[in-house]
Amino acid sequence: MLRNYLKIAYRNLVKNKTYTSINIFGLTLGFVCCILIILFVRDEFSYDQFIPEEDRIFRVALERIYPDHTSFYAVIPDGYSDVFAEEIIGVEESTRIFGLGNTFVIDIDDQRFDERYGAAADSNFFNVFDFEILHGASQQEALAKPNTAVLTQSAARRLFKSENPVGKSFDVFGLDFEVSAVMADLPENSHLQLDFLFASVSFPGLEGENFTGFSAFTYLKINPEINALQVENQIPELVNKYASGQIERELGVSFADYTTAGNGYRYFLQPITSIHLHSNLEGEMKPNGNSLYVYIFISIAIFILVLACINFINLATARSADRAREVGVRKAMGSDRSQIILQFLFEALILTFISLLLGILLVNLALPFFNDLAEKSLRIELESVLYALPFLIGFGFLVGLLAGYYPAFHISKLNTISILKGKLEVSGGRNWLRNGLVVFQFAIAIMLIAGTLIIQGQVKFIQSTSLGFQKENVLVVERYGNQEKREFIKEELAKIPGVISAGVSSSLPGRGTTGIQFTKPGGGDVLTAKSFAVDDYFFQTIGIPPLEGRVFNENFNDSLSLILNREAGKVFFGDQDPIGQRLKTNTNLDGQNQELQLTIIGVVDNFNFESLHTQVTPLVILHVENPIGNENFLSLKFDSGQQAALVEALESKWNQLSDGSNLSYFFLDNDLVQLYRSEQVSGQILGVFSILAIVIACIGLFGLAAYTAFLKTKEIGVRKVLGATVGSIVFLLTLEFAKLVGIAFLFAIPVVWFAMDSWLESFAFRVPMNPLVFLAAGGITLSIALLTVSYQAISAALVNPVKSLKSE
Numbered sequence: 001m002l003r004n005y006l007k008i009a010y011r012n013l014v015k016n017k018t019y020t021s022i023n024i025f026g027l028t029l030g031f032v033c034c035i036l037i038i039l040f041v042r043d044e045f046s047y048d049q050f051i052p053e054e055d056r057i058f059r060v061a062l063e064r065i066y067p068d069h070t071s072f073y074a075v076i077p078d079g080y081s082d083v084f085a086e087e088i089i090g091v092e093e094s095t096r097i098f099g100l101g102n103t104f105v106i107d108i109d110d111q112r113f114d115e116r117y118g119a120a121a122d123s124n125f126f127n128v129f130d131f132e133i134l135h136g137a138s139q140q141e142a143l144a145k146p147n148t149a150v151l152t153q154s155a156a157r158r159l160f161k162s163e164n165p166v167g168k169s170f171d172v173f174g175l176d177f178e179v180s181a182v183m184a185d186l187p188e189n190s191h192l193q194l195d196f197l198f199a200s201v202s203f204p205g206l207e208g209e210n211f212t213g214f215s216a217f218t219y220l221k222i223n224p225e226i227n228a229l230q231v232e233n234q235i236p237e238l239v240n241k242y243a244s245g246q247i248e249r250e251l252g253v254s255f256a257d258y259t260t261a262g263n264g265y266r267y268f269l270q271p272i273t274s275i276h277l278h279s280n281l282e283g284e285m286k287p288n289g290n291s292l293y294v295y296i297f298i299s300i301a302i303f304i305l306v307l308a309c310i311n312f313i314n315l316a317t318a319r320s321a322d323r324a325r326e327v328g329v330r331k332a333m334g335s336d337r338s339q340i341i342l343q344f345l346f347e348a349l350i351l352t353f354i355s356l357l358l359g360i361l362l363v364n365l366a367l368p369f370f371n372d373l374a375e376k377s378l379r380i381e382l383e384s385v386l387y388a389l390p391f392l393i394g395f396g397f398l399v400g401l402l403a404g405y406y407p408a409f410h411i412s413k414l415n416t417i418s419i420l421k422g423k424l425e426v427s428g429g430r431n432w433l434r435n436g437l438v439v440f441q442f443a444i445a446i447m448l449i450a451g452t453l454i455i456q457g458q459v460k461f462i463q464s465t466s467l468g469f470q471k472e473n474v475l476v477v478e479r480y481g482n483q484e485k486r487e488f489i490k491e492e493l494a495k496i497p498g499v500i501s502a503g504v505s506s507s508l509p510g511r512g513t514t515g516i517q518f519t520k521p522g523g524g525d526v527l528t529a530k531s532f533a534v535d536d537y538f539f540q541t542i543g544i545p546p547l548e549g550r551v552f553n554e555n556f557n558d559s560l561s562l563i564l565n566r567e568a569g570k571v572f573f574g575d576q577d578p579i580g581q582r583l584k585t586n587t588n589l590d591g592q593n594q595e596l597q598l599t600i601i602g603v604v605d606n607f608n609f610e611s612l613h614t615q616v617t618p619l620v621i622l623h624v625e626n627p628i629g630n631e632n633f634l635s636l637k638f639d640s641g642q643q644a645a646l647v648e649a650l651e652s653k654w655n656q657l658s659d660g661s662n663l664s665y666f667f668l669d670n671d672l673v674q675l676y677r678s679e680q681v682s683g684q685i686l687g688v689f690s691i692l693a694i695v696i697a698c699i700g701l702f703g704l705a706a707y708t709a710f711l712k713t714k715e716i717g718v719r720k721v722l723g724a725t726v727g728s729i730v731f732l733l734t735l736e737f738a739k740l741v742g743i744a745f746l747f748a749i750p751v752v753w754f755a756m757d758s759w760l761e762s763f764a765f766r767v768p769m770n771p772l773v774f775l776a777a778g779g780i781t782l783s784i785a786l787l788t789v790s791y792q793a794i795s796a797a798l799v800n801p802v803k804s805l806k807s808e
Contacts, residue, residue: 006346013347023315024355026699027399030308031359033692036370037301039363039378040685044294047189047276052130053221058228058269060084060218060235061281064515066528067262068571069617074281075099076267078216079209081122083242088234090226095122095129096216098206099285100173100198101632103479105661106159107171113159114479114662118172118196120203121150128221129192136166136181143199148180155195156182175202188377191275193286211243212250214515217285220269228269235267250586250593251519251526261525280613283512287674292759293682296451300689303444307693309402310437311700312348341409345401352400356392373684375677435740441697442744442781447752448690450777454756454769455683461767462676467509468607470543473640474668475650476508479661480634489657490634496649498642503538506630509609510672516620516628518572518583521597527572527583529564529618530609533629539604541637542668549579549602552623559625562598566606568618578603587628596627611675612765635668643667694781698788705737705789726794733793734786741785745778752777 013020048054060080062073078096085094098120106113126139133139134153142150156165156179165179177198186192200206206215222231243265244255251258270279277291364380371378483489486504494502507513513530520527536558539551547566552558562583569578584597606616622629638646647665654663673680716729753769760766 006350013350019315020351022699022702023312023351024358026311026315026696027308027352027355028358028362029692029696030304031356031399032362032366033304033689034301035359035363036366037297037304037689039367039380040370040374040376041294041298041301043189043376043378044277044289047289048191048272050187050190051272054273055271056221056224057128057272058220058222058231059272059275060220060267061270061279062214063266063268064214065262065264065266066617067525069615071617072281073214073283074279074285075214075216075283076218077211077213077243078206078218079211079242080238080267081216081218083238084218084220084235087238088231090223090231091220092223093124093127093221094218095124095127096200096218097121097125097194097285098200098203098216099283103664104172105479105482108159108168112660112662114664115155115196117193118198119194120200120206121197122200125197128219131186132184134182134184135164136179138181142181142183143197144201145180146199146202147175147177148199148202149177150181150183150197151179152185152195153182154185172198177202189276191272191279191285191288209246211239211246212517214283219272228271232267232269239265239267247526251517253519253526258526263526263528287678290678290682293678296682297685297689300448300686300693303448304689304693304696305399307441307444307696307700309399310441311696312351313437314434314700345405349397349400353396356396356399360392373681373688375681438701438737438740439744439747441700442741442785443748443751445690445694445697445781445784446745446748446774446777447755448686448693449780450748450752450774451756452683452687452690453773453777454752454760454767455679455686457770457773458760458763458767459676459679459683462612462679462763462765463673465612465765467612467672468544468605469509470637471509471669471672473638473643474542475636475638475643475646476666476668476671477634477636477650477654478632478664478666480504481631482661483659485657485659486631486634489654492653492657493634493636493650496636496646496653498639498646500637500639501537501541502637503541503635504535504624504631504633505532505538505635506534506624506632507532508633508635508668508671509542509607510611510675511633513609513619516585518585518598518620521582521584527618529568529572529620531620531622532609533622533624533626533631535624535631538635541635543637544604544607546602547605548577549600551602551604556601558601558623559627560596560598561601561623563602563604563621564600565604565616565619565621567616568620569603571618594627598622598626608765613763615764694784698784701737701785701788702791705733705791705793730790730793734789737785737789738782741778741782744781745774749774749778 051057059074060076062076064071064073078098081094081096084091100118100120103114103116104118106115121143123140123144125143126133130139133142133150136142136150137148142148151159151165159165159170160168165182167178169176169178171177180199183197186194220231222228240255244258247253247255247258276288277294280288280290367378367380370376477493480486480489490502490504493499513532516529516531518527518529519525534552536552536554539545544551546563548569549563551563552561564572564578572578572583573581578600579602581600582597583600584595586593586595604621608616609619610616624631636646636650650665651663716724719729719732752774757769760769
């Protein structure tokens with residue numbers, strides 16, 4: 001019996017090559033899309049699951065409540081680590097990771113290496129993160145001694161080639177470090193990004209008491225019998241115990257008055273496996289993903305698979321006339337309904353598994369392109385294929401049964417006598433199902449197109465909107481602050497032809513800020529703001545003029561001067577004039593607490609020093625010569641069109657003047673684009689899959705158009721005999737599908753409006769929801785649908801009416 005089913009299936013598939021090819025193409029495309037999305041989603045959900053006992057490890061994060069806004073931080077005061085381990089029931093281990101800047105230089109003999117991803121870590125780091133040590137000291141001893149470091153395997157190869165690096169030394173941060181151990185590389189699917197771990201005891205400055213400054217990533221390993229909420233509930237008491245004293249000493253106000261003024265700290269635990277998709281806090285070790293996009297892609301995978309199944313149903317239904325006589329003859333010869341159903345399901349399964357096999361092969365070809373698009377390193381390994389094989393087989397059976405169920409049961413129910421008389425009865429009750437499926441296809445197409453247009457519109461908006469400063473034609477030199485002759489280097493680089501001005505800063509828009517607190521000389525409320533430091537030329541370099549007063553100027557000693565943004569002026573002084581007002585702050589210098597009194601000399605307009613996801617908050621700008629200021633970046637404003645010449649001259653000058661470290665630079669406008677890289681990548685992926693979904697929908701539409709044209713064959717013949725033109729007949733056939741697009745539009749718009757409005761709420765600065773976007777999505781879908789249908793409509797309209805009516 002099986003052999004007979006197979007033989008009949010093969011004959012039918014070969015006999016109807018066009019429909020077979022279209023079916024296979026649609027299903028194959030659907031499988032390719034689904035498998036790629038599954039690989040992407042699986043990778044996103046796999047972050048940090050490679051860490052042993054990952055379900056017991058949590059990162060402590062902070063919701064910092066300010067009087068006028070709230071911010072969330074991935075780093076917390078480093079003083080809490082020991083306190084948590086000693087005083088919180090259920091905490092078995094607590095360890096800290098201190099970021100050491102974006103880049104650093106390693107010297108080995110006469111060689112220099114520019115490196116990233118280094119951090120200082122506590123000696124018990126490996127008690128929390130049980131990463132594999134390949135060579136050298138044990139996990140307990142690897143970071144126990146000062147001036148020791150652990151390297152990843154890839155970092156060790158870069159620095160020491162094929163030699164065993166354990167016991168070898170290198171110079172970094174002005175200190176001599178010895179390699180104590182080499183650990184395995186961390187996979188890409190981790191929120192951690194570490195190539196170098198330096199023993200934290202090597203840096204005495206990290207050992208001071210700190211319960212208010214945000215400085216360290218802090219991780220807890222908790223008892224499996226204690227849940228995270230029980231640990232969280234014990235933290236507020238410790239904040240009152242430890243932070244209150246430091247606040248009272250440094251700011252001169254009681255902790256009660258401090259909190260009454262609107263200040264607060266809420267510490268919470270994040271499971272490490274949730275950080276990548278559910279955490280986008282200030283100070284993250286590296287950019288994270290977004291769970292919303294993952295769920296969108298899961299929905300797209302489901303939609304595309306359903307679209308492919310609908311195509312199969314529509315095409316099989318369109319072929320029902322061709323198969324009707326076969327069914328009638330088989331019934332007349334004694335076949336029962338179950339045999340006919342099995343035959344059709346068997347054909348559907350054959351087509352499905354052919355498509356699945358082709359889909360798997362095409363995924364291998366498409367994967368490099370998809371990796372470039374998604375900025376991933378996904379790959380299909382033999383082990384993964386074997387593991388996924390039962391799932392893929394089950395997946396194929398499910399799709400085959402879904403796609404073949406309706407045609408099998410529909411065609412097997414046809415009346416034998418009517419079939420053999422050439423009268424194919426079509427129940428009007430089934431038209432609503434077919435039309436409903438097509439409406440569903442169109443609705444998905446409209447939603448995907450509208451979603452893609454809105455995401456791309458928002459990305460263009462945030463890239464083109466004014467940030468309050470000039471980001472174009474600004475080149476930024478990294479590692480400038482590490483140079484001994486940096487002032488001389490700045491002067492020489494400013495002389496390069498085409499350079500308009502050169503300014504120094506501790507940070508840059510989009511690169512993070514430092515929190516700072518003030519009180520007024522006579523006492524009063526604590527004033528909190530974000531801050532960074534700049535020199536006398538930074539404001540003119542990026543085009544920020546003063547609104548009131550002045551900006552820093554080389555003709556003045558501004559080491560104890562302050563500049564506020566408009567928001568800080570409003571929050572700090574209300575309607576009062578801030579110029580000339582004084583603020584005091586406390587800072588730890590050389591291990592001693594010192595009070596600084598600063599004078600406000602100017603106010604600048606609000607500019608977006610953070611991503612457009614957030615509102616502009618109070619900002620104060622210090623001078624780099626301030627005791628708490630520092631120099632990291634050198635920004636060069638240059639004439640438009642001089643980019644290539646500037647880079648060439650810069651490289652030459654840097655090689656002559658620097659201390660031997662390699663030149664590292666970026667363009668400010670390109671760097672700011674990276675703040676929205678997640679949105680860009682997701683928009684690109686959504687755009688590609690939207691196009692593929694529309695292609696799949698058009699395949700089904702082609703089949704339904706053929707089916708509709710067949711049903712109206714005699715009607716068309718009669719109309720032509722009575723004088724109807726080809727144009728009027730084409731209009732008649734396409735009008736029905738235009739109505740379906742209209743119905744789909746009405747269903748799709750509320751759904752996509754709600755979804756995209758929710759997404760846009762994550763931006764403080766957003767593009768307005770333009771009704772024209774939805775009309776464009778509907779118009780594009782209608783145009784594609786009519787183009788698809790027109791071929792069948794014109795073909796049917798051109799048929800000689802004699803052929804259409806000869807059987808009557």
